[in-house]
Amino acid sequence: MLGPIIETLIGGLLTGVLYALVALGFVLIFKASGVFNFAQGAMVLFAALSVARLSEVMPLVFAVAIAVVIMVVLAYVIERLVLRPLVNQEGIILFMATLGVAYFIDGFGQTVWGSDIYKINLGIPKDPMFFFEGVFPGGILIDREEVAAAAVCAILVAGLAIFFQVTRTGRALRAVADDHQAAQSVGIPLNYIWLIVWAVAGIVAIAAGMVWGSKLGVQFSISLVALKALPVLILGGFTSIPGAIVGGLIIGAGEKLAEVLLGPILIKTFDLAGGGIENWFAYMLALVFLLFRPQGLFGERIIERI
Amino acid sequence: MLYREAGQFKTSYQADQAIFPIAQDRWFVWGLVAFGFLVLPLFADQYLYTEVLIPVLILSLAAIGLNILTGYCGQLSLGTGGFMAVGAYAAYNLALRLPETNLIVVFLFAGLMAMAVGVLFGIPSLRIKGFYLAVATLASQFFLEWAFARVKWFTNYAPSGSVAVGKLELFGMPIQTPMEKYLFVLAIVVVMTLAAKNLIRGRLGRMWMATRDMDIAAEIIGIRPLYAKLSAFAVSSFFIGVSGALWAFLRLGSWEPLAFDINRSFQILFMVIIGGLGSLLGSFLGAAFIVLMPIFLNQLPGILGIPMSTALISHLEFMVFGAMIVFFLIVEPHGLARLWAIAKEKLRLWPFPY
Amino acid sequence: MRAPAASDIAAGEVLLSVEDVTLSFGGVVALRDVSFDIKKGEIRAIIGPNGAGKTSMLNVINGFYQPQKGSISFKGETRTKMRPYDAADGGIARTFQNVALFKGMSALDNILAGRTLKMKRGWFWQMLRIGPALTEEIEHRKRVEEIIDFLEIQAIRKVPVARLPYGLQKRVELGRALAMEPDLLLLDEPMAGMNLEEKEDMSRFIIDVNDHYGTTIALIEHDMGVVMDLSDRVVVLDHGVKIADATPDEVKKDQAVIDAYLGVAH
Amino acid sequence: MTLKILGAAVAAAVGVTALAAPALAQNEQFIPALVYRTGAYAPNGVPFANGIADYYKLVNARDNGINGVRITTEECEFGYATDRGVECYERLKKKGPTGAAYVIPLSTGVTFALTEKTATDKIPLITMGYGRSESRDGTVFHWNFPLLGTYWTASDIILQHIARKEGGFDKLKGKKIALVYHDSPYGKEPIALLTERAKRHGFETMFLPVTHPGVEQKATWLQIRQQRPNYVLLWGWGVMNSTSIKEAVAVGYPRSQMYGVWWSGAEPDVRPAEGGATGYNAVTLQHTAGQFKVHEDLKRHVYDKNQGSAKWDETGEILYVRGLINAMLGVEAIRTAQEKFGKGKPMTGEQVRWGLENLNITADRIKQLGFDGVLQPIRVTCQDHEGARTGRIQTWDGKNWKISSDWYTSDDKVIAPMVKDAASKYASEKKITAGCLN
């Protein structure tokens, strides 16, 4: 029994990394602009579609490079046409606007790139690796793609960390996250900052899109992985990059373990028509966490003042 | 411009606090209700009933429910679809298991069950605020969706997971034709809207709004956050539950949990925000907008005679819909109801600009 | 023209007493062993330089903060843990330094909200809004109108408060507190940011409230002139510690108080 | 009328003056097309919709319609969402001089939702290879036509094939068969038959629902890896199919032990998995991929005139061909109806229903129509709205679908009683008196 548990745990953790990748995009934008960006999922789809379709006619490297340009342009357009006119609006309004943006990008992406299932080939072998075959019957299965995803994620996080710590823009971003006014008084144009974060989020979306796309194929449904990233967010906190990573791992491992271990028990006990508890388990898990830490695992403590 | 308010003075508080203190508004609304009950049935055809009027009315009710929670009490929720499902399945099971139950009782039961579930899932709102709460309510959405798909009892062990209602009747009158369904829905919506309005302009409504506007100050004037928030969840869920039951019984006839999925939640949220947070009128306007807009966009190329592939039309529909939402938010972040209010204010002050 | 003389107050019944209250946030001590009492019918001022812990004191009194040590007794009952709504229930109302009105509501609704605790009809009746619910609603509207009349804000009763100038907002906030018919009214800098005329109006209202409704008032105020004119007794806090507690005249002469105020640029 | 009023309503709402719908000629047969060319199911929806559209074009171009009655059609996008599908139906059902001839929803959810409505509106509902399995009982489901096969047929054929591989149904005892299904009425349809067969033959079943749209299957396949069922049946749609196959690859489940329903056995389902899908099987709805005789006409009359909906290479794909078949059956039903109710006249839904119920396409006729090798003869009766229940197994060889078995026919000894039960339960619920309509 231990074998499958370990295997599920590892599988879950690796899936969690993928969730974390999407959540990372959310966090970046929320941290710097206070926007709950529901279009992140659509951005992932759009980025993945771009890479997939471009890579049909050119080497992957160029495809990715062009996709980066596309995402930066997209960030610029969003900043210009959506965020700027809505500056100083309430969070819920911005949230709605990003939903609108999500619709637009979904439609636009499918118009430009098509709505079939497309491939991104990262050149990673699809067949699984098996470890400890001597210890556990059947061994421990590990998906190479997911390992690759974890690697990508690690590189991204490292890159972002460097970006935030070392570069001037990065430091500015942190300043903005802490205090909008203060940041402006230091002389950093807020619009510029927003453009940067959206562009960075777009690039994160490319990474997420490529990894997901390589795994599942690039299709409209990818945009729905955004929903999977939400419990990660509340668990990790809306503003914490480490939170997104750790949250992703917990959610990924938690829901897979729940599905595999708890699912059959629930089915037996309640005579259910199948399991599928992973659909809500992540949320419930996050909810329970929230009840104890309303600001998420790594979120800043909310101090109420009067 | 059309308003002639001079001379409409109030000699009692009851008149002063009327829902429509201005006579012209009152006439307009009575006219509208009369139109809805008496005139529309004279010429409406089946499509108008089943695809426009009934959906708009039922979803308006759901939007009112969400508006009570989000617009009036400030608690963002993405669990509307789930609560609608509770209403739908509660009604289904009551009607199934006690077939003689009066339809009104069935819908009340649907509302009450949704209310109970809503309160349960509202409890986290005491600790969690804003988007955290919104995401937390997704938990209820996914859980409920799952529960109705998996727990066989809810669907009476239907092998397909799809359930259907039998013939509907109320006090011996059949509710079968689209017109009958429409009138039934309209009556329920009118009555419940009135109830919602009364709650909102009463003590409970002030408690909600106080909690929404400044929870600390609300607490200090003696409003218990627990009570205010949970009552908002309760009332909101009641409305949503009834609308869910209506949606299932009068709109769908047969349904599966997918009818109440996350997209439904978003759809209702769109209605509330495009319509206007904190406005009952907005709930109706928003519902009409969100229901009619895709239909309209979908047919627009045909109407204009522009040949276009179906795929392109639907992609464009997505794009235009998204763009319109952004556009509306930029033009008037407070929704159609605010636009309406501004227009009304302009008309009242006409010819003055302010 | 004020009716009860200070000496009457001193002998009067204690409405609220603060005993040895210590409050700290993390390591920062906001209040240390503060004790004083407020007697029925008086206007009690709490003064002190910035950061003296005045607002914290009010927050402790109405239950927003829980002191680490010490207790509060109100109307003879000692409570250690209390939430703000319990305080409200018990008869403590307050206003805030920065106006804390319900921005989305009209002045009338804001004040009506202050009647929440006094209204008793259940949901069902409210939903129907006939019979008892309507009677109740009207009865309370009338009470609120009396307050509106009292505060002379008739012209703005239906205006959303967000559109009102600051001075009027403060008045509406006072109205909301009055609507609670409190036994003890806490005013946190009721005149902050007001011009001379508005201050005079506000002073008049405070005195009238004390007079007309017999409400006990505890107020924080920076304007010393106002404090001296209005209050019967004054508590002086400095860095979370009580340094004086006497009549305005005595406080004015108190060396510790003078030092405390000289320490800051005032 | 409908359109005008809607137009007015919408125009009133949006402030645009309504344009009257163009008047329709009287000698036209209107057939609505509910399609999904966008969203999560577009990869499968698009070729099917293209096949249908092209066949109508062909009939118009080659034969000048059905005995001179030209076919007009209008697509309505519903994105596989039940409520929007119903809206499309409502919008289009009264178009044309005689209203909709029939409806092809290509969605079991919409089928459920429309079953009652079409009965009221008197419009036949053609659900070729999907829909509710019990609806083949035409005495109860007068308006439903699950032509060519229901899911019970599909699952029975797969089980027969597995049994044959194992050496007989008795060899299934103790075996474990999993069903990975799209969590919707569609995916749940085979459960009844599997349960029934499991009871008879003593094999174990495992039902693993996959939530819409089906990209989250990791846990499902981890379970499969751990439980190691002998066979996995796949009842997916859209992107779920390819994901299943990819996940199977990822957990190393042998594709050769996987059997998909005919909706999980087309090119978009296997191609994204590339080599990983090799060995994967699916039951056919009689036909497989490839270009047939009818394609010659298509090329001549449609594609050479640049009027094709798809790219020419795609016309040989399974779902495209299936679209052709479906349209052909519909057209033949209209033709049959015309025989009785008047040649050269557009038929009403009621008349088309008669045509469907008396549809009898012989081998000769199939040859005539150019569907030789695609289809077996089909004969619909009032008792049997399915018409034919045969199928083969095909296997993906990495590039193409290859037929890998003989014809099977589903076992009516097992299915017929189930149909009877379910249909009579439905009849009693809905208070329908069983019997044939005229």
Next chain:
Amino acid sequence: MASRVSADADTFPKLLVRNARAFGERPAMRHKDLGIWQTWTWAQVLDEARAYAAGLHRLGVRRSDTVAIVGGNRPRLYWSVTAAQMLGAVPVPVYADAVADELAYVLAHADVRFAAVEDQEQVDKILSVSDRLPKLEKLVYDEPKGLRDYDHANLRAIDDVIADGRKALAEDGKLASWLDAEIAAGKGSDVSIILYTSGTTGQSKGVVLSAERCIAAAMDTVAFDRLNERDEALSYLPMAWVGDHYLNYAQQFVAAFCTACTETRDTAMADLREIGPTFFFAPPRIFEQMLTRVMIRMEDAGVLKRAMFRYFIGVARRYGEAILNGQPVPFAGRLLYALGLLLVYGPLKNVLGLSKVRVAYTAGEAIGPDLFSFYRSLGLNLKQLYGQTEAFLYVTAQPDGQIYADTVGPAMPNVDIRIADNGEVLFKSPGMFVSYFKDDLKTGETMTPDGYVKTGDAGFFDAKTGHLKIIDRAKDVGKLRDGTLFPPKYIENKLKFYPNIREAVAYGDGRDFVAVMINIDLTAVGSWAERNNVVYGSYQELAGHPLVYDMIAKNIEETNRSLAEDPVTAGAQVKRFLILHKELDADDGEVTRTQKVRRGFVAERYAPLIAALYDGSAEADISTEVTFEDGRKGSISARVKVRDVATVPVKPAMGKAA
């Protein structure tokens, strides 16, 4: 004349009793209080007034006592009038905004023993001068706020008095019948009220009016305008002004219509809009203010709306009055006017609260013809009446359909008018006063031996229409040094029609030319400044701004052109003007409480400026003492610029007065 008034309705208390009987359930009085329009029926008013009278009696009010009434328009103060009259006492309403000094003078002069006042403010004011009022015994007040801790030995709340009276009436049947007898004992010849004129010059005079004359006068006008118990009027003008007493008391009691008191002074306009009176009375100033506000608000409207507004106002100018007067109008004109009614006039009247007005009057001073036509062209049946306190308001009034902006109409029924040799208008009317209180000398001066009253206004009957035309105060009409006729008020009124000009004071009598001092309208000019980015820190700075001068100069030039059109006034064109650095203020005695300019006083006060106007200098320094609202005094000094304006050349001979 008094014979027309029947004996059972020859006093107001008797009328009240009649109304309570005839219209018992109809509303008599409304007051916006506690957010809604509290309403009293005639029966309730009678009940309140009786109880009040009984209470007052118990407080010591006796026949012939004078009772001062100080405060805004409030039901209880109106009832104070009735209650006093019931007891045979004489009510003396006093302007609520009178400073303590003025108040002391009136109260002392009227030998007031009792005063019914509005609130703490008035109580304080009276208490502050109590040493000058030895006869004053008791104060009753309406609004108890802030008065709780006052010494109540001589202070009562009106509510308490009424409650006390009611209790006494209930307990003591004899008191009730005594009161009924007392009411019945009232005679038409009794003094009904003493109204103190604001006095354009010098101290106020107490105009004594008798009940039967008041009632007779009111009966004539009620019949003239067909007022009845279904009419509604708004009470917002000072109670001490004859206009208010006439409208909201005499006419109200006679016609039994309903009078509504505003909530506070700030809400008068909102209250007007809510009530939507059918009968409306306002001095020209109010109409002027309304128009100014309309124009200012329209300035902020969008281009389209403004264009539409202008266009339809133009249409109204062309056809509006003709339509109102029932004259023939081309069909297209009617159509356009109907459209205008829908788009502009109707809504405009609605937002001003005038849409239900059946009859509107203006009086008190001459109204600018343009202003007058503006309202009439909107379809508002605005009419002028001419009169004065001594006539109990009216001498002439314009009948429906015979409206000429420059005349004040023919003599009212039962009024006899005579033009004296010096041009002064003399009259004899049903409502004419009895005497000036305690001032037989003045009474004698004002009355001709044959019983006509001198109005002090110069005027003549228009030959064409037979309507009276008032030029100016008889003693104000002067001549320039060259003998040209100089009607100052005529010029001033023309100037004041410009929204920018709040007040104008014209000089020229015995001088070479006409010069004016202007008060800008802060609202109008301020809003103009805001739109044109003119920065200013104070009224003074704005008034002295060169651009403001330019603007005013343009207005004056236009006025000159209009003066030049009429040969009589062509010579009196304005040659020089200045803009005053402060507003003319009643507290400083520069204008009366009814906002009439005291020309002589102003000339004296601003002598250096007058000098500068005539000596050709470009600017002058001035320092004036002012009284602040709280009674403190201070002084303002300023350097005021003087400007020349262009005039239209005329043949000098034409301007000579005959």
